[in-house]
Amino acid sequence: MRLHPLTSLAVAGSTAVITTAAASWPLSLAVIAAAVGLSALGGTLRPLLPAAAAVLVPLCLSLLVLHGLFFPEGVSVLAQWGPARVTTEGLSFALQRAAQLSAAVLALLVFSFSVNVPDLVAALPAKGIQGRVAFVLASTLTLMPAAASRLQRIRQAQEARGLVIRRGLLHRMAAFRLQAVPLVSALVEEAGTRGSALDARGFGSTGPRTSYREVPDRPLERLLRTFLLLAAVVAVAARLWQAGG
Amino acid sequence: MHPSTALSAGIRSFTFHEEDSPVLRDVDLSFAPGTLTVILGGSGSGKSTLGRLLAGWLSPGTRGSLHGHLELAGTRLHFNGSADDPRINPAQWGVQVGFVPQDASSALSTVRATVAEELAFGLENAGVDRAAMKAAVKRTADLLGLNRLLDRHPGTLSGGQLRRLAIGCAVIAEPAVLVLDEPLASLDAAGTDELAFLLRRLLAGGTAVVVLSQAIDGALLEADWWIVLDGGTVTASGTPEDLHAAPECLPAAIRRPGPEPKSRMPARGSATWGAQAAAEPILELRGVAFGYHGNPGRGRKAKAATRGASGHELNTVLLGIDLVLLPGEIVAVTGANGAGKSTLLRHLNGLLRPTSGSVLLNGKDIARVPVGEVAASVGLLFQNPRDQLFERTAAREVRFGLDRRFGADEAADRTAAALAAVGLAEAAHGHPAELPASGQRLLALATVLARRPAVLALDEPTVALDGNGLAVLDTAVRSAAAAGAAVVLVTHDVPYARSVADRLLALDGGRLLGN
Structure with missing residues (x-):
């Protein structure tokens, strides 16, 4: 399940x-x-x-x-x-x-x-978290893999031009110094070019959205979520009451 | 509503905010439903700006000022570069005009885990219900031959597949107009045929198709109308036959089919060849085999998408490759998209290590040598300049790593010489990302040339080059070989390979076959 x-x-x-x-x-x-x-x-x-x-x-x-x-x-x-x-x-x-x-x-x-990040990304709009907020959450969750793959490409480009990276964490960290600025500027530049593509595909529109991916949500799970939320609130309240008393 | 025109434009001038002179002026165009229009122009002719403007990706007012008009679906918008100008809603414009940029991957959302969801992204944003989305995804996948890829992660697609996906994303909402920027670049013969077939189907369905190209390709001969753009303005237009009959109308920057650039270097005689045959090989591949592990994507996202489906089996790409490279020879390796050409090339400098077999540089196995050290002898031009360029200016880009190896003075000399060799001396202090695609490619080439390596490994070097760029490449390749370097180039561009290479090899089914 x-x-x-x-x-x-x-x-x-x-x-x-x-x-x-x-x-x-x-x-x-x-x-x-x-x-x-x-x-x-x-x-x-x-x-x-x-x-x-x-x-x-x-x-x-x-x-x-x-x-x-x-x-x-x-x-x-x-x-x-x-x-x-x-x-x-x-x-x-x-x-x-x-x-x-x-x-x-x-x-x-x-x-x-x-x-499952794609499931989470698809589930957010269905729960009323719309548009840009959902995208920011989604890109945050997908940023690490994207940044890691970009970092690897930058490192390969630098190695192909004579940067010698020896095995081991310390060597890699020393090499990262040369990759940090290119990584940030590449990510910023990519975000800029992607902006027009997203706009043209209606990403900025304010109307209702739908989701292609189906993420089944059972009534029992909804009940469980409410219960867990209440339990957390009760635990915090009890703690505060204990501290106050 | 004007039924005979899907989209038209009368551009008196378009100027980017940060520039003084207009990038486009006096461009009048109109595209009728069911017609194919080709806009031909060299690198820097203003083609891509025009394409983005027509497609609503470049909104007048936000990044530049437009004087003139745009007319879509019978509504004409007038612009005079003032604050009162109408604003284009990119989403609404995008429903009517689909656009596929030169770098197809930049059209993708990056937050969707499968090809099917990526196709549906625009429909999701428009609030289309799921049943209609499923039908539209199926229809588009049928049209583009993406059926077998629907569950794949977009990050795992090949260049050609990615372009088809980007076209799918642009046409899924059935726009009246489709604008394609350099759609044929990097496609092999089969890919070009597929694209031509797809365009014919879209045209038959009444879509007005606009192709921006710096090369005249067979597929473009079927166009109804050619427009030549040079220096930001229309210098000629007519049917393909008309313009073929008047070749003086086509600037040299536009690449033409037929014989590729004539050699500017003297052809090497058989005496030289004999001398080479006796020479020691610079680089040797012995029984090199290679396979990717089950999940080619990186990161959790990619793994989640491929887990289970592909498991961890080895996808074999190369099977026992033997290759000997001698000083001064030019070897071309051709093969279809996805044949493993780039994989083969990445073995030459150790970016990829063979699963079995060995790579020998000057007779020594490079298995335990770091890539950075092999790079002193093997210069690799990556397939995509975006993977090669990472610095803030063109000069810094070329100079990276040179100081440490040659000292500051020689590094400066080599940087200047390499930039001059590719015609980018003027752009030395500009940002690499601001260069047109052809310029980025040449800058990447300059980074390789500056090191004067004993082996030049070039991955699809002709892609994105206009006519002038191709001449620069051709000279660079021949000069390097004349100076004693071994050159390996992998390309889908068979005519170019044939014109330049001493030896032509084909990579097919993981094996190298001699011609």
Whole structure:
């Protein structure tokens, strides 16, 4: 069974919100496990892990430094260097925050790596998101692959003119310096030429639109989306009430 | 409503806002339903501007000022370059006038995942219901022979297929007028026949077809009317027979069929040939085979579109290619669109690596040599100049990488010499994207010539060149060979290949066949 893209978005979004609001160890760990499991089942683990690492490693490290070393409420001191104190409470708080954050980020990443972009693009106008907004969303989702393929072409053109790129991430990053400006100007130029084509094909018109692609949406899924949205609202409200009380 | 005219224009002048002199002046045209009009002109004659203006892609007032009138479906719009001028609604104009730009891929939305959805994009925007869209997609696919490609991702189509898709997008709403900018460029003989057949069907259905071209091709001889554009104005018009009878009316920049440009270099005698045969090969391909993995597209979007359908099987393109290149020889490889010509050429500098077999440069296998190092000896002209050009000015483009290899002084000399060799010395500080298509092609050629490589690998070098550009290319190829470089060119342009090459090979079914 294939879920409507908005249903998967609602699942990912509400999971992220509820885990953040709940701030519960077991829930965060369960969500992390579920996200990794789902991604493995869907065969998207290979692109997911580096992306997750790129986002989470710096964030989690900064949480550890911030709360692990400087946690005012900390009592049980494990080590101390001047004003910096490693406390059990601080470490536990940092780990909990890191787990919460990882759960939310993984849930959203699993969605973004598994969603069928064409389905999502087709589903947006049907839900009242019209014209330019839908196109901006669609081009944002398709921009990465387009930019990646343009980048590859620029790199090939430069290699064909004697730019030596050796294997390895560092060499590639050093070479990227030469490709960044051409990439941006190529993307801007392409956007300019595409503008007239889109206008001539009626893309700027304000009237109603239809969609060629059929994206089935079951009543049960609509119900599920409403429920998930409400659950997220309730979780945030409960958290605020708890904090206030 | 004037039944005998689908579209007409009386352009006193059209000037781009950033320019002082008009790019078009005194151009009067009218296109009747069911007729084929060919507008002939060299690179920079104002052809593409005229095409975009007629098609509503260039709205008067926004990027330039128009004095004159445009008349579509019986409604005449007068322009006098003022703020009160009427505004063209590109969407409404586009329903009546379809346009296929020179770079067909720029007409596509890029946000649709299949050929069928790309065809339907314009109908979706007009709010056409799904049943009618399905019928229109089917009808258009039948007309253009796109039936088997409907579920493919547009990013995976070949150049010829992409052009057919762009034409499909332009005609799906059944416009009264269809304007095609250089539709024949890069099409092989079969592709040209297909296009001619398609045009005949559109003409029979009452569409007024306008073709902008810098080359006289057999398919254009069937036209009802030829118009010659030179320096932004109409210099001659008449039936193809009339203009054929008066060849002085056709500027040299317009390429003609028949014998290709005469050699400006002395023909090499058999003595030289004998000397070459004894020489060591510069480049050698031994049993080179290559296949693409199942999903040729990149990125998640492409993968999603091809996943399942093609799996991960290897689509074999080359099967055991053997080729020996000697200094000073010119080898032409011909083949149909999609035969794998570009794939073969990309093996010469290592941009693609063979799945089996080896490529030897001066007797050494390049398997472990980075492309950038091979590039010192092998210069590759890409099929599409847009893939080759990335800098901000023509001079920077040619100079890229030269400083490091030759030092600043020699780099400057080589840059100036290469730009002069292709006739672009004046344009040195202009942006490459602002050059006409022929100029972009020549600039890409200059980037290769500036390095004076031992092997010149040219991918469809004649495409987009006008008559003058072709003469520049021809001189460059022959001079390079005379100076001892080996030249390999892959092309669908058999007459040109025959006129220039010492050896003519055909790539068919993944194998190289000698003629």
